[in-house]
Amino acid sequence: xxxxxALGYYGLLGIPAALIAARILPAGSPARRIxxxxxxxxxxxxxxxTALSY
Numbered sequence: 001x002x003x004x005x006a007l008g009y010y011g012l013l014g015i016p017a018a019l020i021a022a023r024i025l026p027a028g029s030p031a032r033r034i035x036x037x038x039x040x041x042x043x044x045x046x047x048x049x050t051a052l053s054y
Contacts, residue, residue: 004049011049014042 018039025032 003052008046008049011042011045013041020040 022032022035022039025035030052
């Protein structure tokens, strides 16, 4: 069963990986846009979990 804690943990692990990938990939490439959206998605996931846990 996936808990709020596990989702937040995976989100925190996903942010640095996505930011490193976005930094390494060439500017304007589709892969860089996907990596940037993954980082934003992880931040939104953590924010939603925090908001729903209170």
